[in-house]
Amino acid sequence: MEVLKIATAGSVDDGKSTLIGRILYDTKSLTTDKLEAIEKTSKQRGYDYLDFSLATDGLVAEREQGITIDVAHIYFSTKKKSYIIADTPGHVEYTRNMVTGASTSQASIILIDARKGVIEQTNRHFFINNLLRIKDVVVAINKMDLVDYSEDIYNKIKADFSELMSKRDYQDQKITFIPVSALKGDNVVNKSDKMPWYKGDALLEHLEQLDKADIFNVGTPRFPVQYVIRPKTEDFHDYRGYAGKVYGGDLSVGDDIMVLPSKTRSKIKAIYFYDEKYETASRRSSVTITLENDINVSRGDMIVKEGDSPTIDKQFTANVCWMDSDQLTAGGKYIVQHGINKVLAKVDRINHKINPDYSGFEKDVTGLAINDIASVTFKLNKPIFYDQFKDHRTNGSFILIDPQSNNTVGAGFIQ
Amino acid sequence: MKKDTSHINSLENEAIYIMREVAAQFEKPVLLFSGGKDSITLVRLAVKAFYPAKVPFPLMHIDTGHNFPETIEFRDRLCKELGLELIVRNVQDSINEGKVKEESGRYASRNMLQTTTLLDALEEFKFDAAIGGARRDEEKARAKERIFSVRDDFGQWDEKNQRPELFDMLNGDIDHGQNVRVFPISNWTELDVWSFIERETIEIPSIYFAHKRRVFLRDGMIWSAEDGIVYRDDNEEVIEEMVRFRTVGDMSCTAAVLSEASTIIKVVEEIRDSTISERGARIDDKRSESAMEKRKQQGYF
Numbered sequence: 001m002e003v004l005k006i007a008t009a010g011s012v013d014d015g016k017s018t019l020i021g022r023i024l025y026d027t028k029s030l031t032t033d034k035l036e037a038i039e040k041t042s043k044q045r046g047y048d049y050l051d052f053s054l055a056t057d058g059l060v061a062e063r064e065q066g067i068t069i070d071v072a073h074i075y076f077s078t079k080k081k082s083y084i085i086a087d088t089p090g091h092v093e094y095t096r097n098m099v100t101g102a103s104t105s106q107a108s109i110i111l112i113d114a115r116k117g118v119i120e121q122t123n124r125h126f127f128i129n130n131l132l133r134i135k136d137v138v139v140a141i142n143k144m145d146l147v148d149y150s151e152d153i154y155n156k157i158k159a160d161f162s163e164l165m166s167k168r169d170y171q172d173q174k175i176t177f178i179p180v181s182a183l184k185g186d187n188v189v190n191k192s193d194k195m196p197w198y199k200g201d202a203l204l205e206h207l208e209q210l211d212k213a214d215i216f217n218v219g220t221p222r223f224p225v226q227y228v229i230r231p232k233t234e235d236f237h238d239y240r241g242y243a244g245k246v247y248g249g250d251l252s253v254g255d256d257i258m259v260l261p262s263k264t265r266s267k268i269k270a271i272y273f274y275d276e277k278y279e280t281a282s283r284r285s286s287v288t289i290t291l292e293n294d295i296n297v298s299r300g301d302m303i304v305k306e307g308d309s310p311t312i313d314k315q316f317t318a319n320v321c322w323m324d325s326d327q328l329t330a331g332g333k334y335i336v337q338h339g340i341n342k343v344l345a346k347v348d349r350i351n352h353k354i355n356p357d358y359s360g361f362e363k364d365v366t367g368l369a370i371n372d373i374a375s376v377t378f379k380l381n382k383p384i385f386y387d388q389f390k391d392h393r394t395n396g397s398f399i400l401i402d403p404q405s406n407n408t409v410g411a412g413f414i415q
Numbered sequence: 416m417k418k419d420t421s422h423i424n425s426l427e428n429e430a431i432y433i434m435r436e437v438a439a440q441f442e443k444p445v446l447l448f449s450g451g452k453d454s455i456t457l458v459r460l461a462v463k464a465f466y467p468a469k470v471p472f473p474l475m476h477i478d479t480g481h482n483f484p485e486t487i488e489f490r491d492r493l494c495k496e497l498g499l500e501l502i503v504r505n506v507q508d509s510i511n512e513g514k515v516k517e518e519s520g521r522y523a524s525r526n527m528l529q530t531t532t533l534l535d536a537l538e539e540f541k542f543d544a545a546i547g548g549a550r551r552d553e554e555k556a557r558a559k560e561r562i563f564s565v566r567d568d569f570g571q572w573d574e575k576n577q578r579p580e581l582f583d584m585l586n587g588d589i590d591h592g593q594n595v596r597v598f599p600i601s602n603w604t605e606l607d608v609w610s611f612i613e614r615e616t617i618e619i620p621s622i623y624f625a626h627k628r629r630v631f632l633r634d635g636m637i638w639s640a641e642d643g644i645v646y647r648d649d650n651e652e653v654i655e656e657m658v659r660f661r662t663v664g665d666m667s668c669t670a671a672v673l674s675e676a677s678t679i680i681k682v683v684e685e686i687r688d689s690t691i692s693e694r695g696a697r698i699d700d701k702r703s704e705s706a707m708e709k710r711k712q713q714g715y716f
Binding site: 072235273335339 | 421422424425427428429431432435436438439462463464465466467468469551552555558559565578579580581582583584586588589590601602604689690691692
C-alpha cells in the first residue's frame with residue numbers, strides 16, 4: 001500500500017475543512033461516534049446540513065471562529081492508498097503553516113471559491129506550491145452548487161489560473177482542474193451528474209491514480225550521521241556504527257565513500273537495520289552503517305559516495321520564507337539548521353523580495369516581515385555540505401532558528 | 416499471501432529517526448511508559464533505534480494507583496527482560512502531600528491528577544525531553560500536535576504559538592527549565608500500531624484481548640467493576656461479559672468493548688471493521704468537546 005501526503009490550501013471560507021470532512025464521510029472514514037458528535041453540534045447551531053469542518057477543526061478558537069488556525073493532520077485510507085492530509089490554514093498570517101504543510105507533501109489541493117474566482121490568496125498559494133516544487137497540484141473549484149454548476153464560470157477561472165501558470169518557475173509541475181461542491185459532495189469522492197460537461201475524474205479518483213509521486217527520489221545518496229552507536233559491550237567490543245537516514249538514493253555494501261567535511265575515504269563494510277544485515281540501504285530508511293576503516297566520524301558529518309560531493313561552502317544564497325513577527329534584518333544572526341547540522345549564520349544581504357502574487361521583485365529591502373519571501377545570502381561560521389533545492393529536496397533546504405527565542409523563524413530553499 | 420507492510424516500514428523509519436534525534440539533541444530524555452500498546456510500541460522502536468547499544472534513556476511510569484494489575488505486572492516484566500531502567504512516580508504520593516485532591520462522585524477519576532505528578536517528576540529528574548505515545552489520529556486536539564512540542568516552565572502547551580516543523584528537521588533548542596514532549600508515532604493510526612505489534616510479534620498486556628470480566632453499564636458504556644476504585648450506584652448491576660480494552664488508561668476512565676477477539680490477528684480484523692473510534696471508549700474525553708485540549712494546555716501527556 002502506498003502513502004500519499006497531501007497539503008490543502010485555500011482562503012478562509014473556501015471550504016477546505018468541509019472538503020476534507022466530505023472525503024472522510026464519503027469514504028466512510030468517519031466513525032459513528034465522531035459522526036454523532038458532528039450531527040449533534042450542527043443541530044445545536046441550527047444548521048440544516050452537516051458541518052463537516054467540525055471533524056477537523058480541533059481547537060476551541062477554531063470552532064468558535066469557524067476557521068482553521070493550525071495545521072491538522074488527517075488520516076484515512078482506501079483499498080489502494082493510505083492518505084495523510086495536512087489541513088493548512090487559509091489566513092494570510094498563517095502562511096507559514098502552509099509552507100510547513102507543503103514541505104512534507106507529494107501533492108496538494110488548492111481550493112478556489114467559484115463565486116470569487118482567482119484572488120490574491122490564490123496566487124500566493126500557487127506560488128508557495130511551486131516554490132516548494134510539489135509535483136502534483138489539484139485546483140479544486142469549489143461551491144459549484146452556488147453558481148448553478150456553470151461551465152462558463154469554471155472555464156473563466158481555469159483561464160485566469162492558466163495565466164498564473166505561465167509565470168511559474170517550476171514548469172514541470174502537473175496541474176489538474178476539478179469542479180466540485182464539497183458541501184453537496186459533487187466530484188469529491190463520487191462523480192457528479194450535475195456537471196455533464198466535465199469529463200475528468202472526481203477528486204479522489206484522481207488522487208487514487210497518482211503514481212507513487214516520490215518527491216524524495218531525486219539526487220544522489222546523502223547520509224548525515226545522526227548518532228554514533230558504540231555499545232562497548234563484550235559482544236560488540238569494537239563496534240562503531242553510524243546511525244542515520246539515507247536521503248536521495250541508495251547506499252550499498254562495498255560502495256566507495258567519502259566522509260565530509262574531512263574528505264576521508266573508506267568503504268561501506270556493513271548495513272544494519274536492528275539486528276539484521278542488508279546489502280543495500282534504500283533511501284528514506286533509518287539504518288546503521290559500519291565502515292572498513294577506523295576513522296573519526298561524528299554527528300553532523302555526512303557520508304556520500306566518492307566523487308559525488310555536494311557543495312561545501314561557508315556561504316550560500318536561498319529563497320527564504322520568513323515566519324516570525326520580529327523582522328529578519330541584514331546583519332542579523334541566526335542559527336541555520338541544515339538537516340541535523342546547526343551552524344551560526346549572519347545575513348550578508350537581502351538581495352530582493354519576491355512578491356508571492358507574481359507581481360515582481362522589490363529591490364533595496366532592509367528587512368523581512370512575517371510571510372515575506374526573499375532571496376537572501378548568508379555567511380556561516382563553518383561550512384555546510386549542501387545541494388540546490390531543485391536537485392535535492394532534503395539537502396537543499398534548511399530552517400532558521402532565532403538564538404534568543406529558540407523558535408523556528410524561517411525556512412529556506414538553497415539556490 | 417505476502418503482506419505488504421511498506422507503509423509500516425516508512426512510519427518505522429520516521430520514528431527511529433525521531434528517537435535518535437532525541438538522544439542526540441537532549442541531555443536528559445525520558446520515555447513516558449504507561450503499559451499501553453502505544454508506549455510498548457515506543458519501547459520496541461527505541462530498542463531498534465540504538466541496537467546493539469542499550470536504549471540511552473530510562474522509562475518513567477506515572478502510576479495512578481488505578482492501573483489494571485495486568486498492566487503493572489507486564490511493565491515490570493518487560494523492563495526486566497530488556498534490561499531497561501524504570502522510574503515510577505505515584506499519584507498517591509501527590510495526594511498524600513496535598514498537591515492534588517482526589518475527585519469524588521460517580522465519575523471520579525485520577526486521570527487529571529496525574530498531570531501534577533508528571534510535571535513534578537520531570538522537574539525532580541531535570542528531564543528536558545519526554546517521549547510519549549500520542550498519535551494525531553486519536554483526537555482532534557492531538558491532530559494539531561508537533562513532533563517536538565515545546566512546554567514552558569509550567570509544562571504548558573501553547574497551542575496557538577507552535578513552532579513550524581518543516582521537512583525532517585526537528586528543532587529541539589530550548590531554554591533552561593523548558594522541556595519538549597516528543598511524539599515519534601504522531602503519524603501512526605491505531606491500525607498501524609496493531610499491524611506493527613502483529614508484525615514484530617510484540618507481547619502486550621492480556622487486557623487487550625477478549626476475556627471474561629465483571630462489568631456494569633453506564634451511559635451506554637461498559638465499565639469495569641473494580642470495587643473501591645470505580646464508584647458504582649446500588650442500582651448499577653454487575654454482570655459478567657466477554658470484553659477487551661482498546662485503550663488502556665485507568666480502570667476509572669477506560670471503558671471496555673464487547674469482543675471475542677482473543678488473538679492479535681482477530682484484534683486487527685476487529686479494528687479494521689470497527690465503526691467506533693478508539694477514544695470513543697475513553698470516559699475522560701466525554702467530559703466536553705474540548706476535554707483533551709484543556710488537559711493538554713495544563714501539561715497532560
